Amino acid sequence: MLRRPSRDAFAVPGQPWACIQIARKQVVASQPLHENDTVIAEHFLRRWRSAGLIDDGAVERIGAWEAAHRRPLWLWALSGMGALAIGLGLVAVVAANWEEIPAGAKLAADLLLTGLCAGFVFVAWQRDREWPRELGALLLFGLVIGSIALVGQVYQLQSDPWQALVTWLALATPFLALVTFSRLVGALWFAAAVLTWFSAYEPLERLIGSLASSAARGDLFLLLLYLPACLLVIVAVLRRRWPPAEDQGELMLKLAVAGLVGAVSTTVVAIDSRLVSQVAPVEIWLGTAATLLAATALWIGGSATQRRPMIALLGVSFGIWAAALLLARAWSAEQKAGFEAIFGLLFIVYWAAIGWLAAHAGQRVLFGLAFTVIAMRLLILYLEAIGGLTATGLGLIGGGVLCLVLTWIGWRLTRRLGRGAIP
Incomplete structure (x- = not known):
């Protein structure tokens, strides 16, 4: 990867800085490129030059800088193998004589x-x-x-x-x-x-279960999925507020939000598949408290442009999670098909909200992921609704057509998002 060049390194005469910034986001990083990475960078440089984003002079300056800072990948690999061999050798010697x-x-x-x-x-x-x-x-x-x-x-x-x-x-x-x-x-x-x-799952379950009466106790697995995501959001926000650790806190916040999305999605799927026997009322109350603490941390620990999308995602996640728990308590075996349809719709609504927030934040990758997850869930619902070998074959054909159509729609929306056409 390239070291961060100065703004003047991209200042090509006759081309606005806003246009060149598109290339800069792809090229700029914090460490020198290895040899294989250089090939990838040269590929992008040729694409940008063909698109008129940079001229031949900029390509030559970037190439000359990279040639002066290139690090041979094979030397790094050889040194890494040597260090690994020494470490494994020491472990082997100690393990062979451990008892003595x-x-x-x-x-x-x-x-x-x-x-x-x-x-x-x-x-x-x-x-x-x-x-x-x-x-x-x-x-x-x-x-x-x-x-x-x-x-x-x-x-x-x-x-x-x-x-x-x-x-x-x-x-x-x-x-x-x-x-x-x-x-x-x-x-x-x-x-x-x-x-x-998660290694402390059993003592945590006993601790939380002691807060509820014996008649109201249930499976706390879904709560123990949701709570750590909220707690780590708080830790990540506090970490991000310290300037030297801002980048580290930003990554931890992204991981915590990904865990939150995973916890909510798992909750909906687990309840839909009846993998949870009973839901305790204490889960919703503790989930509410954790969500409010995480929302407060996000509100205090960021600017308006940063905190609003995160708080919105947190609110949607809690709403879907709580709705799934309430539906689990009302589950009826006589109305199994209806509940499965509701949970399928709940899953799609959740990821549609994620896609909408990603579109407004300009996150193309997250928008594409949300669209793909929705398409896969629709395909699963489509296949679950059919039966018999002939119907299955026709369903697979129809499902394939559905995937292709959704792929085309997703590609068009992603292109519009890249041009800023999605409001």
Whole structure:
């Protein structure tokens, strides 16, 4: 990828900056290109030159800059293979002699390695060395959970996995929050939090179940899908408010919103398929509280242009999620077909709302995804409504035609969205 060039590097005489900015969004990034990426960039440069977005002079300047900053991919691959081989060799040697190593030596070696890594992270942080700091913090993040596992093995501690994971996050979160700002570490931090949440499913279910009477208790799986998404939205907004970690917080917010959409979609599908036995009233109340907290964080933590689409998506998600839970409580086996149609329509309405919000925000990829999901759901409903071999064959033909028609419509809408024709 190319380093961020100056505005003058794209200032082609006779062409407005607004037009050149289209090319800049595709070319500009934060690191030099590898060899394979250079081929891709040259392909786009030829396309933009053919379209008249940039002239030959701009192509030559970009090509000359890239030639001076090219990094051979094979050297990176070779060095990575060497580092991996050394790591695997050390693991193999230690594993082969694990039983013969005294417990004190294991703990001392682990403490020494962890301390050296922590010192390396501290020095890199003081000297403002970005990638050494990020990679060191990531390694330290892994060493902390390894140390917890080692202590548990040496002292034969009998505890549930979720307790070790909670301890891991409690120890690692302070230094991750202080010294890491990259999107990679943010994504792995996010994944660790989600893993910890679902590893504690049973104690969380018991805790929430204790808030409800025995007659009102039900399957809390859907609530435990929805709650972490709202909580991570709050964490991501707080993270985004710190300027050095703004990019990391932005990625975490996108992941949290994706989790929210996934949780709501899973809720509708799970209830439609009767994978949930009973829904407790406490779910809706706790979901309401979590949604209000997330909406408050979004309202405080962003500008009007940023917060309105997010709050709108949050509100639509909660509305569909709550409606699905209420329908689950009213489910009737005698009216199974009617309820399945309602849940299918509810799923389509939800993704149609996502597509509408994406169109207004100019998010072509999200709009295309929403349109595709709706098309697939319509196809499934179409195939579920038919029966028999002949009808199935005709249904497949009709479903294929439906997919082609929807693809054509989606392509036309996406092109209009790219030109800003969708209001």
